Amino acid sequence: QWKVVESGGDLVQAGGSLRLSCAASGFTLEYYAIGWFRQVPGREREGVACFGTGDGRTYYGDAVNGRFTISIDDAKSTAFLQMNDLKPEDTGDYYCAAEGLGLGICRPGVPDAGDFTRWGQGTQVTVSS
Numbered sequence: 107q108w109k110v111v112e113s114g115g116d117l118v119q120a121g122g123s124l125r126l127s128c129a130a131s132g133f134t135l136e137y138y139a140i141g142w143f144r145q146v147p148g149r150e151r152e153g154v155a156c157f158g159t160g161d162g163r164t165y166y167g168d169a170v171n172g173r174f175t176i177s178i179d180d181a182k183s184t185a186f187l188q189m190n191d192l193k194p195e196d197t198g199d200y201y202c203a204a205e206g207l208g209l210g211i212c213r214p215g216v217p218d219a220g221d222f223t224r225w226g227q228g229t230q231v232t233v234s235s
Contacts, residue, residue: 112228
């Protein structure tokens with residue numbers, strides 16, 4: 107059975123950096139695009155980043171473009187989200203997910219949660235002023 111587990115969430119001061127990890131088991135990320143999303147209670151889930159293992163392309167949400175970087179390790183078992191210059195508005199629960207098409211390609215533009223089917227439980231990120 108597949109499993110996706112996020113980790114690395116923490117309390118950090120504005121302007122600081124944080125690195126989130128997404129460990130996949132029961133399947134390999136080699137043939138799946140991997141995405142990061144975030145959510146604040148009462149608001150819709152927001153697309154943060156997507157990494158296409160098939161073509162190596164990455165896409166980011168407008169609010170994080172230039173500050174966040176998504177990557178995957180050589181073993182294709184763990185994804186990362188490097189977050190720099192964090193702002194209070196980056197606060198939220200961050201989720202990792204694998205897309206359900208098995209194509210290893212991200213949809214161009216802001217990642218859409220509807221494209222992803224294998225989700226982790228989330229990790230909390232809090233950015234203080």
